[in-house]
Amino acid sequence: MTDLHSWNLLVVEDDPDGQEVLAHILGFHEIRHEIVSTAEEALERVKVTPYTAAIIDLQLPGMDGWRLMQAIRAVAGGVLPCFAITAYHSASLAVKAIADGFAGYIPKPFEAASFVRELSRVIG
Amino acid sequence: MSSEFASDVLHEWVVVVIDDEPDSLEVAQLVLEYYGADVKTAVNGADGLAAIRQYRPRFVVCDISMPVLDGWGVIREMQHDPALTHIPAIALTAHAMVGDRERALSAGFHSYLPKPLTPATFINDLFRLLVDIPEFKIALSPRS
Numbered sequence: 001m002t003d004l005h006s007w008n009l010l011v012v013e014d015d016p017d018g019q020e021v022l023a024h025i026l027g028f029h030e031i032r033h034e035i036v037s038t039a040e041e042a043l044e045r046v047k048v049t050p051y052t053a054a055i056i057d058l059q060l061p062g063m064d065g066w067r068l069m070q071a072i073r074a075v076a077g078g079v080l081p082c083f084a085i086t087a088y089h090s091a092s093l094a095v096k097a098i099a100d101g102f103a104g105y106i107p108k109p110f111e112a113a114s115f116v117r118e119l120s121r122v123i124g
Numbered sequence: 125m126s127s128e129f130a131s132d133v134l135h136e137w138v139v140v141v142i143d144d145e146p147d148s149l150e151v152a153q154l155v156l157e158y159y160g161a162d163v164k165t166a167v168n169g170a171d172g173l174a175a176i177r178q179y180r181p182r183f184v185v186c187d188i189s190m191p192v193l194d195g196w197g198v199i200r201e202m203q204h205d206p207a208l209t210h211i212p213a214i215a216l217t218a219h220a221m222v223g224d225r226e227r228a229l230s231a232g233f234h235s236y237l238p239k240p241l242t243p244a245t246f247i248n249d250l251f252r253l254l255v256d257i258p259e260f261k262i263a264l265s266p267r268s
């Protein structure tokens with residue numbers, strides 16, 4: 001049985017509506033999380049906090065989600081799985097995200113049960 | 125695991141994918157093409173078998189439940205054709221059809237992958253299966 005309460009997630013999402021939806025889903029499941037708006041903030045956070053996983057919007061201002069994932073891998077190695085989220089879903093984008101190193105891929109709009117199921121698939 | 129492999133690791137590999145479900149077919153095709161494979165697709169077993177005979181692929185990905193000729197028919201024909209018996213075939217089995225998995229192995233499939241296919245599960249499961257095939261092991265060395 002997955003212990004959601006032991007998770008501590010970093011959410012990197014610049015869109016306020018997206019932040020609200022994610023806070024609602026994670027809050028509903030009582031999953032600990034922090035939300036930041038930029039890749040630069042995220043990189044500072046992962047250096048000081050041992051998160052269980054990072055949820056990263058691919059379309060971020062400044063450093064985008066793809067480069068952030070690579071930067072996190074450089075800092076945290078493979079110990080911090082990164083999940084891509086995007087409003088611009090296509091099957092080819094999903095393939096590229098996984099092949100490039102994201103552990104999971106979750107298109108918007110989110111459905112709470114499948115969102116948590118995808119996280120559980122990787123985090124365990 | 126996926127990102128251990130270079131995007132050209134399947135370069136010039138001909139692969140036949142047979143599936144009547146468009147979503148699964150698309151995911152399998154996009155993943156294999158991402159890694160450089162030359163993918164031939166078919167939406168039923170009869171067309172798939174014709175593609176296997178025409179292109180002689182490095183391996184086959186084949187759904188079980190299909191119209192015209194199902195996956196059991198495809199693997200039976202492959203097993204009976206000396207020109208095709210050596211080609212590894214991977215069955216796609218619905219998650220609910222647990223009994224199909226053992227049956228797939230005894231019918232001659234090299235291995236099986238559960239459906240529905242997603243890029244994350246397909247990439248990771250596919251490479252795990254492929255590196256288990258002795259003649260593929262060296263060709264599929266992870267990138268340094």
